[in-house]
Amino acid sequence: MKKISLLGATGSIGQQTLDVIKCHPDQFQLVAMSFGSNLELGRKAISNFSPSLVAVNDFNAYSQLKEEFQNITFTYGAEGLIEAAVISEAEIVVNAVVGSVGLLPTLKAIECKKTIALANKETLVTAGHLVTEHARIYGVDLLPVDSEHSAIFQCLQGENPKSLERLIVTASGGSFRDRKREELADVTVDEALNHPNWSMGAKITIDSATMMNKGLEVIEAHWLFDLPYEKIEVLLHKESIIHSMAEFHDRSVIAQLGSPDMRVPIQYALSYPERLPLSSTKQLNLWEVGKLHFEKADFERYRCLQFAYDSGKIGGTMPTVLNAANEEAVGAFLKGQIAFLQIEDLIDKALTKHSVISSPDLHIIQEVDKETRQFVQTLYS
Ligand SMILES: NC(=O)C1=CN([C@@H]2O[C@H](COP(=O)(O)OP(=O)(O)OC[C@H]3O[C@@H](n4cnc5c(N)ncnc54)[C@H](OP(=O)(O)O)[C@@H]3O)[C@@H](O)[C@H]2O)C=CC1
Ligand SMILES: CC(=O)[C@@H](O)[C@H](O)COP(=O)(O)O
Numbered sequence: 001m002k003k004i005s006l007l008g009a010t011g012s013i014g015q016q017t018l019d020v021i022k023c024h025p026d027q028f029q030l031v032a033m034s035f036g037s038n039l040e041l042g043r044k045a046i047s048n049f050s051p052s053l054v055a056v057n058d059f060n061a062y063s064q065l066k067e068e069f070q071n072i073t074f075t076y077g078a079e080g081l082i083e084a085a086v087i088s089e090a091e092i093v094v095n096a097v098v099g100s101v102g103l104l105p106t107l108k109a110i111e112c113k114k115t116i117a118l119a120n121k122e123t124l125v126t127a128g129h130l131v132t133e134h135a136r137i138y139g140v141d142l143l144p145v146d147s148e149h150s151a152i153f154q155c156l157q158g159e160n161p162k163s164l165e166r167l168i169v170t171a172s173g174g175s176f177r178d179r180k181r182e183e184l185a186d187v188t189v190d191e192a193l194n195h196p197n198w199s200m201g202a203k204i205t206i207d208s209a210t211m212m213n214k215g216l217e218v219i220e221a222h223w224l225f226d227l228p229y230e231k232i233e234v235l236l237h238k239e240s241i242i243h244s245m246a247e248f249h250d251r252s253v254i255a256q257l258g259s260p261d262m263r264v265p266i267q268y269a270l271s272y273p274e275r276l277p278l279s280s281t282k283q284l285n286l287w288e289v290g291k292l293h294f295e296k297a298d299f300e301r302y303r304c305l306q307f308a309y310d311s312g313k314i315g316g317t318m319p320t321v322l323n324a325a326n327e328e329a330v331g332a333f334l335k336g337q338i339a340f341l342q343i344e345d346l347i348d349k350a351l352t353k354h355s356v357i358s359s360p361d362l363h364i365i366q367e368v369d370k371e372t373r374q375f376v377q378t379l380y381s
């Protein structure tokens with residue numbers, strides 16, 4: 001029985017993780033969970049899984065639940081999130097919170113030698129060098145949940161990492177893939193939230209529409225698979241059937257395919273190195289799909305992709321700025337405070353202003369994250 005602590009239980013990945021746990025009660029047990037403020041889903045998860053510890057970010061939600069479930073331990077705020085990440089009963093921590101708030105609990109969980117099933121890509125973007133170094137020092141596995149990285153991880157099983165030549169990360173193109181840049185000036189939040197293939201949380205869906213999601217994933221791949229940016233390519237593939245590919249030095253290319261369903265990579269991270277059945281996911285019949293399409297990524301159409309490659313290559317605090325500026329700009333767009341194309345402009349301004357600091361420690365990362373958010377806020381408020 002693998003005992004799991006789930007950070008971000010009320011989100012899109014969190015809910016699908018609970019679904020996987022429910023399908024395999026003989027394999028997985030939820031011992032702790034965290035969420036932000038979604039009382040309804042939080043309450044439901046507590047009733048269904050009876051974890052021994054629940055961390056709630058919102059104080060009112062925490063107070064209410066504490067009254068309702070008197071045999072469960074509740075904790076709240078940023079400290080609470082860390083308590084859930086380090087709980088001694090858990091051997092695996094699924095990090096499914098959104099944003100760089102996921103960094104500290106990841107580092108603390110690694111220090112407690114938990115296996116990390118990582119959905120929260122912002123953690124690796126903002127401080128990939130710290131997280132991977134920590135994992136190496138403490139001898140902890142960082143298992144990818146993100147579909148592209150899980151695909152690559154699956155393609156690499158049994159292979160010698162030295163023979164890996166190139167990673168090909170596929171991209172759906174997001175909500176506006178059939179529109180030209182000139183047609184994006186007045187797009188609405190609802191239109192941007194309408195992803196063609198995946199049902200996901202709001203922030204990642206907007207990232208997918210700007211293609212920042214793919215940029216973040218390139219940086220995530222750099223850290224997870226230890227490859228230089230020159231060997232990581234993005235390929236537009238609108239069906240999201242091939243989840244990514246690995247090319248080896250004999251020019252063999254191995255791909256992982258499947259119907260788009262995040263429960264597959266979530267379950268693989270939880271069951272690794274085994275595979276478990278997942279009969280509720282749709283079987284892939286390529287005759288039903290008919291054709292698969294591929295296109296070269298266009299860096300002028302998708303400026304965020306260029307920002308991400310540039311920041312990743314510069315390294316140091318630049319990816320921290322990229323991530324923090326993006327989180328702020330996407331948050332402002334979702335609240336109707338800026339237009340869609342301003343997301344790119346705000347990120348561009350934050351990157352241009354920043355003087356990079358190399359090999360930053362945690363304190364510097366946190367300071368740069370905070371300063372970047374404050375700077376971006378001055379640009380639209
Ligand atoms: N959704 C997907 O299919 C995929 C997601 N990912 C990545 O996984 C991560 C999660 O994405 P997704 O599930 O879509 O996001 P959601 O927005 O759906 O869920 C985020 C979760 O984090 C919680 N949360 C938000 N802010 C805080 C905070 N300050 N402190 C504690 N908890 C907080 C939310 O709680 P509440 O809602 O209760 O406030 C919720 O449980 C992201 O990094 C994303 O990029 C990667 C691949 C695919
Ligand atoms: C499901 C998943 O892993 C997302 O990150 C997905 O890849 C988003 O789709 P895009 O390819 O449109 O960014």
Ligand SMILES: [Mn+2]
Pocket residue numbers: 146147148217
């Ligand atoms: Mn992805």
